[in-house]
Amino acid sequence: MTKVSMRVNGRPVSAEVEGRTLLVQFLREGLGLTGTHVGCDTAQCGACVVHVDGRATKACNVFAMDCDGAEVATIEGMAAPDGTLSPIQQAFQDHHGLQCGFCTPGMVMSAAALLDENPRPTEAEVREYLEGNICRCTGYHNIVKAILAASGQPVAVAAE
Ligand code: FES
Numbered sequence: 001m002t003k004v005s006m007r008v009n010g011r012p013v014s015a016e017v018e019g020r021t022l023l024v025q026f027l028r029e030g031l032g033l034t035g036t037h038v039g040c041d042t043a044q045c046g047a048c049v050v051h052v053d054g055r056a057t058k059a060c061n062v063f064a065m066d067c068d069g070a071e072v073a074t075i076e077g078m079a080a081p082d083g084t085l086s087p088i089q090q091a092f093q094d095h096h097g098l099q100c101g102f103c104t105p106g107m108v109m110s111a112a113a114l115l116d117e118n119p120r121p122t123e124a125e126v127r128e129y130l131e132g133n134i135c136r137c138t139g140y141h142n143i144v145k146a147i148l149a150a151s152g153q154p155v156a157v158a159a160e
């Protein structure tokens with residue numbers, strides 16, 4: 001067992017973890033932050049995306065011990081303490097960027113990382129950035145619209 005300490009959504013946490021404990025297990029099972037989903041466990045679907053030191057990271061693809069000292073942000077940290085949605089979350093709601101919602105935490109965290117890096121992405125840049133996030137419901141169109149809207153860009157009315 002190895003002791004790890006990190007900040008998760010601004011809160012300092014420490015725990016003993018096994019070397020094989022994945023960050024996603026640590027978040028979900030250790031901290032009860034089950035908003036980070038597991039869709040594949042093989043770094044393909046993006047449901048588990050969180051931020052590690054500001055970078056979008058698939059939490060099923062990194063060991064918890066390798067995040068010692070890191071600043072981790074999860075979907076639970078996106079809304080304000082009073083429950084007010086972040087602008088990206090609100091845009092997903094406004095533009096129907098989700099159906100079953102399973103992919104949504106990862107989509108929102110990827111979108112947040114994208115807009116941090118590139119505050120006014122083109123539609124092509126949004127689609128390229130989301131290559132690692134799979135959604136089986138929406139066809140992606142409304143997700144892309146939501147992210148463009150969240151970036152403050154006009155969103156063309158298009159066929160749903
Ligand atoms: S659960 Fe991590 S990419 Fe699918």
Ligand code: FES
Pocket residue numbers: 097098099100101102103104134135136137138
């Ligand atoms: S909304 Fe169902 S997987 Fe994306």
